[in-house]
Amino acid sequence: MNSIPPLGREQAEITTFIRRRIRWRILISKTLSYAVLLTLAAIYVGPLLMLVNTALKTMPTFMKDATGLATEFRLQNFVQAWNKANFPKYLLNSVFYTVSATTIFLVTAIFVAFPIARGYIKRANVLLMLFVIALFLPPALIPQFQLIQSLGLYNTPTGFIILFVVNPVGIIILVNYIKTVPKELDEAAAIDGCGYFRFVRSILLPLIQPALATVIVLHAIGIWNDVISATIYLTNKDLYPITRGLIVFQGVYGSDWPLLASAVLMLAFPMLILFLFLQRYIISGLTAGSVKG
Secondary structure, three states, rough: OOOOOHHHHHHHHHHHHHHHHHHHHHHHHHHHHHHHHHHHHHHHHHHHHHHHHHHHOHHHHHHHHOOOOOOOOOOOOHHHHHHOOOOHHHHHHHHHHHHHHHHHHHHHHHHHHHHHHHHHOOHHHHHHHHHHOOOOOOOOOHHHHHHHHHHOOOHHHHHHHOOOOOOOOHHHHHHHOOOOOHHHHHHHHHOOOOOHHHHHHHHHHOOOOHHHHHHHHHHHHHOOOOOOHHHOOOOOOHHHHHHHHHHHHHHHHHOHHHHHHHHHHHHHHHHHHHHHHHHHHHHHHHHOOOOOO
């Protein structure tokens, strides 16, 4: 009475076989995924680890075995690079340029992106398309240089900051993210007598924090790592950002690789800290609006 019929037994065996195949395929898929991720991580993190390893060596040890692991852990390299390269001045300049340009861009970008996202201005889609087209256009270095020079802003902090107050990528990210915010909030705020600037400051900004964090990181990294603009528009050593100062440092201490590696790490450290603080917002800021935008 309790025996399983042959047909039922075959179905149970087939079901078990299918489940095992599915589990095996999932295991293979996960293994391949982790293998690809580990490979990509090694490609990206490997050079950074080599840089750290070089920065912790002495020059004789580096010349003896450039790729070997450091055994001395010479932290004095960072102190020497900090003092010899005039890094405090260059670092302060970079912080000033990055914070100023990012703040100006963020404030203006919000008030540009909001009416475009809501369609409160005519040809909003055309304006957004122009920002998209701007992504594929080469930088207008010669007209830009002539404009800065004619305004009397060449070799000045103001002229250098003006170069970074526009960023099409940031506008596009903000527009697509604002589109995900319900438009009914605008109408409810208007009925309650909430003004435009108050609405943006009190209601809109808290709702688009992931997009703001993404734009801040992308824009700040672009300014911090820029070396071409600093080379073209700044000739006064007192105005050099840290990237331009690193070129000067390399010209003087380029043969001392551990010292140079320490200087490069100090250049990358501030942006790494900024990324670590804002990383939880970046993915949502980049992906939001991909369906509705």
